[in-house]
Amino acid sequence: MRELEERIRRDGIVEDGDVLKVDSFLNHQMDVELFAAMGREWARLFAEEGVNKILTIEASGIGIACVAAQQFGVPVVFAKKSRTKNIAGDVYRVEVPSFTHGGVSDVIVSKRFLGPADRLLLIDDFLANGAALEGLLELARQAGALVVGAGVAVEKAFQPGGDRLRAKGLRVESLARIQSMSPGHIEFC
Amino acid sequence: MRELEERIRRDGIVEDGDVLKVDSFLNHQMDVELFAAMGREWARLFAEEGVNKILTIEASGIGIACVAAQQFGVPVVFAKKSRTKNIAGDVYRVEVPSFTHGGVSDVIVSKRFLGPADRLLLIDDFLANGAALEGLLELARQAGALVVGAGVAVEKAFQPGGDRLRAKGLRVESLARIQSMSPGHIEFC
Numbered sequence: 001m002r003e004l005e006e007r008i009r010r011d012g013i014v015e016d017g018d019v020l021k022v023d024s025f026l027n028h029q030m031d032v033e034l035f036a037a038m039g040r041e042w043a044r045l046f047a048e049e050g051v052n053k054i055l056t057i058e059a060s061g062i063g064i065a066c067v068a069a070q071q072f073g074v075p076v077v078f079a080k081k082s083r084t085k086n087i088a089g090d091v092y093r094v095e096v097p098s099f100t101h102g103g104v105s106d107v108i109v110s111k112r113f114l115g116p117a118d119r120l121l122l123i124d125d126f127l128a129n130g131a132a133l134e135g136l137l138e139l140a141r142q143a144g145a146l147v148v149g150a151g152v153a154v155e156k157a158f159q160p161g162g163d164r165l166r167a168k169g170l171r172v173e174s175l176a177r178i179q180s181m182s183p184g185h186i187e188f189c
Numbered sequence: 190m191r192e193l194e195e196r197i198r199r200d201g202i203v204e205d206g207d208v209l210k211v212d213s214f215l216n217h218q219m220d221v222e223l224f225a226a227m228g229r230e231w232a233r234l235f236a237e238e239g240v241n242k243i244l245t246i247e248a249s250g251i252g253i254a255c256v257a258a259q260q261f262g263v264p265v266v267f268a269k270k271s272r273t274k275n276i277a278g279d280v281y282r283v284e285v286p287s288f289t290h291g292g293v294s295d296v297i298v299s300k301r302f303l304g305p306a307d308r309l310l311l312i313d314d315f316l317a318n319g320a321a322l323e324g325l326l327e328l329a330r331q332a333g334a335l336v337v338g339a340g341v342a343v344e345k346a347f348q349p350g351g352d353r354l355r356a357k358g359l360r361v362e363s364l365a366r367i368q369s370m371s372p373g374h375i376e377f378c
Contacts, residue, residue, distance in 0.1 A: 023299065023302075024301065024302070025264075028266065028267065028269070028298075028299055028302060029264050029266045029299075029302040030255060030258075030264055030265045030267070032256075032258045032259050032265060033262070035255065058247065058248040058251075059248045059251060059267070062247075062251040063265065063267070066221050066251075066252035066253075066255050067221075067255050069219075069221045070221050070225065070256065073222070075214075075219060075220055075221065076218070076221060076252060077218045077219070078219070078248070078252070080217070080248070109217075110212065110217055112213065112218075113217060
């Protein structure tokens with residue numbers, strides 16, 4: 001999506017270690033008008049899929065998912081990164097490695113909010129190694145829900161997550177795919 | 190706001206220990222059409238205040254804030270609960286006690302995204318003891334930003350946070366104020 005690519009070129013900051021900072025508009029400060037445009041694009045791409053729920057993961061996916069969901073007219077469920085091991089009640093649960101914080105997060109969704117009737121669109125801000133989307137896929141599998149695809153804002157296409165997920169048969173629609181980057185330079189696919 | 194009160198009556202679940210579960214529409218599964226109605230109400234209430242940014246705190250405030258921000262035409266900044274003590278870069282920082290998880294969270298906002306030119310509306314899903322909003326007020330104070338008020342979805346008016354914040358001079362607009370509750374019964378102010 002040209003609007004997102006232009007914004008990344010203008011306001012994204014590439015740091016050493018393959019870090020792309022887009023925190024001025026995507027995942028700390030958030031440009032909700034841009035999110036609405038992204039939502040319209042995913043709604044166009046997935047128009048035929050009968051999406052009835054959007055599934056995302058806290059924290060930075062939530063804003064994008066909620067604004068996008070308005071374009072679909074469906075609710076959002078966000079998977080929670082649990083810091084307490086003794087959660088009461090019935091939850092689907094998966095372990096997701098965290099590259100930002102290190103270690104592993106226990107990620108959960110209440111069984112009341114995912115089930116076999118659901119046609120899910122997964123939404124997340126970044127796709128790099130694919131750990132977060134793999135976790136959401138596993139939660140959907142446990143629930144017996146159908147995943148019609150994933151909407152990603154920024155894919156680091158030089159990292160393996162996108163290829164691996166597509167090889168599994170997941171439709172991944174990334175609105176900006178970065179082929180390579182270095183400080184001061186970003187090339188899109 | 191009648192629409193929110195009715196939804197709480199219909200789908201809210203009161204559990205022992207003054208716990209109100211609204212996770213089917215507010216803070217786990219999220220009804221974004223309801224969030225839009227809430228956003229319209231805050232936009233009406235704060236129409237004269239020149240809000241130029243919304244400040245919230247992860248995780249469950251983010252969705253409400255982003256949908257509401259579309260009614261104001263302003264960006265959202267969310268304060269991050271830091272799990273790493275060694276954050277690089279310049280941040281405003283405050284400690285916020287967590288009643289859900291226990292202990293204390295280090296809550297941070299990048300100095301790039303809050304400053305003296307900002308007229309902030311704080312948004313959060315719940316107001317009970319007021320710890321989260323007090324933390325956001327402190328971050329705004331560090332930044333020299335003006336806080337024009339706080340928009341809260343559900344206030345437990347029988348807990349001290351709302352009164353304490355209002356006594357400090359903060360304008361708090363809670364869309365549903367619960368006077369008392371017990372399993373099977375909710376009374377609004």
